Amino acid sequence: MRTESKPTIQDVAKHASVSIATVSRVINNQGGVRAETEKRIVHAIKELGYVRNAVARSMKKKETKMIGIIIPDINNPFFPLVVSGIEQQARKKGYYTMLSNTSESPIVESEIINILVERGVDGVVITTADEYGKQFQILQEQGIPVVALDRRINEYNFDSVLIDNIDGAYQATKQLILQGHQDIAIICGPHSTTPGRDRFAGYLKALSDYEIPLNDQFVVQGSFSEEGGYSATRTLNELEVRPTAIFSSNNLMSIGCIKALQDLEWRLGEEVAFIGFDDIEIATFTKPKLSVVSRPMNALGELAFQLLHERILANEVFSPRNYLLSPELKIRESCHLGNIRLNHKRS
Amino acid sequence: MRTESKPTIQDVAKHASVSIATVSRVINNQGGVRAETEKRIVHAIKELGYVRNAVARSMKKKETKMIGIIIPDINNPFFPLVVSGIEQQARKKGYYTMLSNTSESPIVESEIINILVERGVDGVVITTADEYGKQFQILQEQGIPVVALDRRINEYNFDSVLIDNIDGAYQATKQLILQGHQDIAIICGPHSTTPGRDRFAGYLKALSDYEIPLNDQFVVQGSFSEEGGYSATRTLNELEVRPTAIFSSNNLMSIGCIKALQDLEWRLGEEVAFIGFDDIEIATFTKPKLSVVSRPMNALGELAFQLLHERILANEVFSPRNYLLSPELKIRESCHLGNIRLNHKRS
DNA sequence: TATTAAAATGTAAACGTTTAGATTCATTGA
DNA sequence: TCAATGAATCTAAACGTTTACATTTTAATA
Missing domain, CATH: 3.40.50.2300 (Response regulator)
Incomplete structure (x- = not known):
């Protein structure tokens, strides 16, 4: 099954009797390729089952179009809702999200941050498990945009989207x-x-x-x-x-x-x-x-991505933006006065 | 802030008056480096704030140590629990997980699969939104190991971990x-x-x-x-x-x-x-x-990763394994006979 | 038909690693 | 002191793209 290795742009080029530059052009549809040539190339791609290698691409372009999302507890229903908000916006802008869960462990968080940096994510949205940790140093050093969500990050000037x-x-x-x-x-x-x-x-x-x-x-x-x-x-x-x-x-x-x-x-x-x-x-x-x-979980996520995206696109530095969203009190029944009025001795 | 570009292995080598091969050796601690040299290199790494570029590394090594997890609904509490199981095992074996949510959309699922393939994940655990879709073709073609979790994938011979x-x-x-x-x-x-x-x-x-x-x-x-x-x-x-x-x-x-x-x-x-x-x-x-x-959500996730890992390591092909885990009936109160015995006409 | 501009295509160098294989260095025994 | 050995280090070629620049082809014009 896994006999010959995956076809590369080279193979496609050869197969279509064309240079790799031209193939690259059609892959990224940049135009400037004769219709007939393009057809030949597309055909070759189909035939060989060629898939563009995003790793090589990222290496050359120095951008990955990936953003990391780090949350402390995937089993807390709050976070999936926030993540949905981020994902939705990210997808719209052509970014792919990598979600990681630290289980509230600062050690795991630190590891994950390092991995994301090594992987070259374009930005990170994080709800940290350790507000005073040193794990953010590397993000700052590498100039990777960060948005702190729901939990403040002290001693670093990242954008933040917090709840009041x-x-x-x-x-x-x-x-x-x-x-x-x-x-x-x-x-x-x-x-x-x-x-x-x-x-x-x-x-x-x-x-x-x-x-x-x-x-x-x-x-x-x-x-x-x-x-x-x-x-x-x-x-x-x-x-x-x-x-x-x-x-x-x-x-x-x-x-x-x-x-x-x-x-x-x-x-x-x-x-x-x-x-x-x-x-x-x-x-x-x-x-x-x-x-x-x-x-407002969804709003929280959407705003976080928006801020991150602005930073990713910007080429000059600007000072951090800090948003404070207000929660809403939903009054149902459990706080009514009822017949609770006096202190009760233990029975 | 983002002035000079990030330091590379080259910079480290120069700074420590040594060749890039030696630097590579200490980064991956493969031994065979004099203690004194190593110290010099480590120092240079610290000083320059060097971080190994995982993109370049993946490109050379042709493995990413990443596995993709695709779920249909992150807001269904079943999945976070399963994901926890996968993550836990994966981390133990040095794999990093990328979680993606399709929101039950076959189109999104197809996109995500393509992205994961382009990104060169070493394997994929998926709960599909479309059991009969053609989106798995590319995974098979590329020889990427796949484990179907909770939902069967028809017409492909992937491993599966299902519930009875x-x-x-x-x-x-x-x-x-x-x-x-x-x-x-x-x-x-x-x-x-x-x-x-x-x-x-x-x-x-x-x-x-x-x-x-x-x-x-x-x-x-x-x-x-x-x-x-x-x-x-x-x-x-x-x-x-x-x-x-x-x-x-x-x-x-x-x-x-x-x-x-x-x-x-x-x-x-x-x-x-x-x-x-x-x-x-x-x-x-x-x-x-x-x-x-x-x-048993956790068990489901753990088993899924285990199967995937075996496939990633194996170099020969072997026939798919299909597990069927039994659910457990938890009898509480709502199914008791009570006083429900006769059909009730609508009131 | 010859000339020229524009369009299409090609060449080759990067991107930052890893890793064979080559080379140098230090150590040891005769 | 000199080979011989083994350890440490280096050189250089990949990996699969993108892209500036060079070259060729085509089409338009005189």
């Missing part, structure tokens, strides 16, 4: 407060990430604006995962005085939280109110339906 | 029958796909084995999407005689179906039983919890 996490968390917390809650817990993500810190900041700001004192016990932390949300909720449940409302910082954590509520028989909507960051599939299946802070 | 869809659907239907149901509806996917056909076949077989006559009205079809499941459920709901149980062929369809049940106030577990194909996030949040046919 502070505002989102503020809105959510404010909503709970306006519904009459005073004992509002937050399930925080890692403080090593922008979203982790900012969502906490928004929570603090709302409390402060409405003159509700911070209760340290109501601040629990975990990783951005189902497990993180689950165990955080357990912790809250074991408090002497339990909160009457929970704000969860992340979609996966929300799932863990709701699971925990069920397992602990801590009744959502009756004993405890809830708002989560990010809309999730289950939000409309629980009873009551979950109120959430919803991010 | 017939068995899965059979088990589900059988379970419903054993729970006492006779009027069992199926929400089918497109018959143009293996899963679509096979799941229907499994359903038919179970009915036939238990001597339950097929009622055409209970067979509704749609696309593998939330919308497909939703409208199919609507159709069922409008029947003169409604089914007492529904088997849904696909995770997204299940979501649509459950949403429809809610909207139509067709009470799950009371008026209608349910089993879905594929475990989904919401399954444990509904009341009652959903029984499902669960596929």
Whole structure:
């Protein structure tokens, strides 16, 4: 099967009794080739089953028309949605996307960046697993355009497309407060990430604006995962005085939280109110339906590619652009006042 | 910023007063270089910020260490899970994965395949959007190893890793029958796909084995999407005689179906039983919890890469291997007999 | 028909590696 | 001290394109 090696432009040229330059011209249809000659060449290509070798081409042209997308967790439904947005725009402009998943590992992320640089991608869109890492150095050195998506990259002047996490968390917390809650817990993500810190900041700001004192016990932390949300909720449940409302910082954590509520028989909507960051599939299946802070994933992806593309095309340098997109509060049922009013002693 | 072009192996060689061959040797640490020389070279690399050009390397070596993964729907949570399995194995063996999403478009799929071939990937794992398409021709011609995952590829002898869809659907239907149901509806996917056909076949077989006559009205079809499941459920709901149980062929369809049940106030577990194909996030949040046919996504991905890798390394051809993995029936609550026993006239 | 401009095609040098095979260098034993 | 050996290093030719520039062919004009 794999006998003779693949035909090259040389073979096509010979077969069509023409020079390689002419073949190249028709492959890239640059015109200036007699119709009859072209026909002969096209025929030869068909006959030999010739496929242009993009590796050789990239080498000569010094562009690959590939952009790398690096995400931290492909199993978090947020990212596929963002990726769709990027892909869609990229395809329109003739770029091909290479998607890689770091599983939140800075080591893997670093490896992937190196590979992408070696491979000569024209640009990178990244949601980093390590905002303070040194792994971006190489991108900067090589002058490869980068757009930071959803998570800030510190100490480098890349373009960024972020969500206004502070505002989102503020809105959510404010909503709970306006519904009459005073004992509002937050399930925080890692403080090593922008979203982790900012969502906490928004929570603090709302409390402060409405003159509700911070209760340290109501601040629990975990990783951005189902497990993180689950165990955080357990912790809250074991408090002497339990909160009457929970704000969860992340979609996966929300799932863990709701699971925990069920397992602990801590009744959502009756004993405890809830708002989560990010809309999730289950939000409309629980009873009551979950109120959430919803991010515009598709817009996020589209904008990210647009910025990247502009950089790729530009030949002069210009200062970084930083976009902050506002999330939208979707009020459903889980944050209503209901009959939750007083603190409940543990049963 | 992007002033002088990137340093090459030449520059490093000059800077370390050594030939490019020696530099190449240390880059690929092949040994046979005096320690002192190596140190000088490493130093030069650091100083110049040299990065090996993988494009040039691939061109010379005629291997890219990249494998392409083509999936039809990145927003279907089934695929990210499978992809994780592939990625994990690939990374272990030093391969880099390029993930592409066709959004179920045969045209896009065809484009992507061509791009991957041009880019010279060492192999491809694909869940095709068009089982009968001609887009695989080029892969075969070029002798690029291919593994078909989850969906069969007809008329080509590629390795395959499939799920025993017939068995899965059979088990589900059988379970419903054993729970006492006779009027069992199926929400089918497109018959143009293996899963679509096979799941229907499994359903038919179970009915036939238990001597339950097929009622055409209970067979509704749609696309593998939330919308497909939703409208199919609507159709069922409008029947003169409604089914007492529904088997849904696909995770997204299940979501649509459950949403429809809610909207139509067709009470799950009371008026209608349910089993879905594929475990989904919401399954444990509904009341009652959903029984499902669960596929081993991770195993699927791992096995697919393993087969691909074997082919990449092999130099002789050997006949295709076809694996059929069995799904597992997870019985929760939604298929219990409950108090559903008789056909209900429309209210 | 001879001249000329324009169009079509060809030549050859790059792009940045890897790698046979050739060459040089250091080390050892006689 | 000198071969002989083995280790270290170098030279140069690929790999398959693109493209500036040179050359040839064609068509148009006088």
